[in-house]
Amino acid sequence: GENVEQHPSTLSVQEGDSAVIKCTYSDSASNYFPWYKQELGKRPQLIIDIRSNVGEKKDQRIAVTLNKTAKHFSLHITETQPEDSAVYFCAAPLGGKGAQKLVFGQGTRLTINP
Amino acid sequence: GAGVSQSPSNKVTEKGKDVELRCDPISGHTALYWYRQSLGQGLEFLIYFQGNSAPDKSGLPSDRFSAERTGGSVSTLTIQRTQQEDSAVYLCASTGTQRETQYFGPGTRLLVL
Numbered sequence: 001g002e003n004v005e006q007h008p009s010t011l012s013v014q015e016g017d018s019a020v021i022k023c024t025y026s027d028s029a030s031n032y033f034p035w036y037k038q039e040l041g042k043r044p045q046l047i048i049d050i051r052s053n054v055g056e057k058k059d060q061r062i063a064v065t066l067n068k069t070a071k072h073f074s075l076h077i078t079e080t081q082p083e084d085s086a087v088y089f090c091a092a093p094l095g096g097k098g099a100q101k102l103v104f105g106q107g108t109r110l111t112i113n114p
Numbered sequence: 115g116a117g118v119s120q121s122p123s124n125k126v127t128e129k130g131k132d133v134e135l136r137c138d139p140i141s142g143h144t145a146l147y148w149y150r151q152s153l154g155q156g157l158e159f160l161i162y163f164q165g166n167s168a169p170d171k172s173g174l175p176s177d178r179f180s181a182e183r184t185g186g187s188v189s190t191l192t193i194q195r196t197q198q199e200d201s202a203v204y205l206c207a208s209t210g211t212q213r214e215t216q217y218f219g220p221g222t223r224l225l226v227l
Contacts (some may be wrong), residue, residue, distance in 0.1 A: 029120055032214050043218040044157070089157060093214075101170060102147070102209070107156040111171065 004092050006105025014113050021108045023063055024072040025088035026062070030092045033066060034102075040051045047088075079091045079108075085112045116140070118219035120206050122164055126225045135191040135222045141206030146189050147216065148181055149205045157205070163189065196226045 005021045013019045022032075034049035046088050050057045050073065052062045063081075066073040073092075077084055090105040119138045127133050138147050149161040159173040163183040174180070178196075183189040193200055203223050207216040 034215060036216075038134045044216075044218055045218070046215050049215065089217075101162050102158075102214075103159070 004090060004094070004103050004105045005058060006108060008087065008108060010111070012111045012113060013080055015071045015080055016081060017080055019077045019084070019110055019112075021075045021088055021090070021110070022072060023074070023105050024070075025092040025094070026071070027092070027094040028068075030071075030073065031113055033064065034091050035062075035064060035075045036089045036091065036104075036109075040086070055112070056095060060090050061083060080112045080114050082114060085110060118206060118217050119206050120204075120219035120222050122222060123129075123220065124225075125225045126227065128227055129198060130195055132192065133196055134196045134226065135193075135204050135224070137189045137191070137206030137208075137219055139187065139189070139206070140210070140217055142207035143210050144186070145209040146183055147207045148189070148191050149204055149207070150175075150202045151221070152202045157171075160191070174208075184201075193224075196224075198226050200224060203227045 002025055004025050011019055017089050031052040035047050036044040036045045038044040048059050050066050055066055063076045063077050087107045087109050089107050090104050091102050094103045095101050118140055121136045125133055144165045147164045150158040150160055161181045162170040178194045181191045199223055203221040206219040206222045209216050
């Protein structure tokens with residue numbers, strides 16, 4: 001079926017190191033790939049997104065890469081800081097042209113160890 | 115401008131009672147989603163409204179759950195005969211005409227005793 005798979009489910013890194021979270025999607029027509037961050041007790045918020053006409057996008061310490069052929073995209077966080085600790089969700093629009101519904105991955109709980 | 119709002123922010127009810135949760139999307143947003151998030155879990159899709167199209171109800175867990183979107187704006191999620199396993203945070207999100215970025219409301223925390 002149409003879905004978005006996200007790995008790993010939990011990730012623990014030392015402060016200052018990099019973190020990478022990966023997602024795969026099933027619909028080759030998907031053309032928009034956002035990443036959301038959810039801090040404890042708060043709502044998910046968009047942190048970065050990428051469209052299918054580019055392979056990489058960066059915003060300060062975060063970046064997203066997209067491989068359309070392999071149908072996967074990744075979130076990269078460099079020089080991690082304690083405030084990066086949160087749950088991260090990827091998403092992709094599934095359902096073919098026109099009738100797309102944004103579907104979320106299962107989430108990754110990122111913990112930054114001081 | 116104003117973001118997505120939800121009410122109530124917290125709801126405590128007794129098992130077997132009906133509850134109504136409200137979502138006010140961002141003005142002009144055509145798409146509206148409802149999700150359920152249990153403690154420490156991911157976003158469970160419930161229902162999706164897009165303009166005047168028939169809603170996608172494929173995520174509703176049982177016939178006790180229903181939702182309406184009146185006038186293409188405000189949406190109400192109704193849970194009938196609540197059960198303890200319905201306890202969760204119910205999140206609403208809306209998107210604009212590009213049907214891309216979702217803006218989430220603060221959620222309603224439901225506790226069924």
